[in-house]
Amino acid sequence: MTVKREEGRREEGLFMKIESHRDLTVWQKSMDMVVQVYQLSTSFPNTEIYRLTSQITRAAASVPANIAEGHARGTTKNDFAHFLSIAKGSLMETETFLMLAVRLNYLNPEQANPTLSLITEISKMITSLRYRILNTP
Template identity: 55%
Template sequence: MIESHKDLKVWQESMILVEDVYKITATFPKEELFGLTSQLKRSSVSVPSNIAEGAGRRGKTEFMRFLYIAMGSLSELDTQLELAERLFFWKRDEEIFKRVYYIKSMLAKLIKSLDR
């Protein structure tokens, strides 16, 4: 049994992903500050935030609902990273995409374990 959302490996990995996104967006054009930069930051922060909120709720159903929201935010982030690459804001880093897919996999497994 976990004592805190901070004990969850998926939360820990998603926090690292947020750090990565903030490093990447620091190099984006300044005119994107309120555009794609802001979108990327929000979608990345949404992942560990929803994991934490879900873990703090009562019952598996509520927890799962927030895990699904985190999963959606990861898909949004994946799309935004791809778009930023297409717009030449950054050079693709496969490690970040691997982390996104790893976190998606971890979330899917956690959801499946809760859905028993």
């Protein structure tokens, strides 16, 4: 589990205790991705406000929200893993909507590629975190 050093954390042996979802790098990068998606969606036509714009921003915002909710529940490993699966699904929705925006010529590939790369990175992080949660005693 990769974490950035921030206040509110304490070290315990070789591992650091994650006290908040805000300590998770995957949550931090997901928040960055949401901001990028919101910024990109401002170039969509007004006719898309209640369609693609709404869908892509909701899907993007759902990623860090589900990571946070899964971590906050703290009931079982399976619960957190379940919320990470939901986050990954929302991430793939976001990727799909972003690729659709390129196909519809609302964005050019050069605009979308940095966010698509970040989505790929976040996807790998979610997969890795979920695996570690489910396979750590």
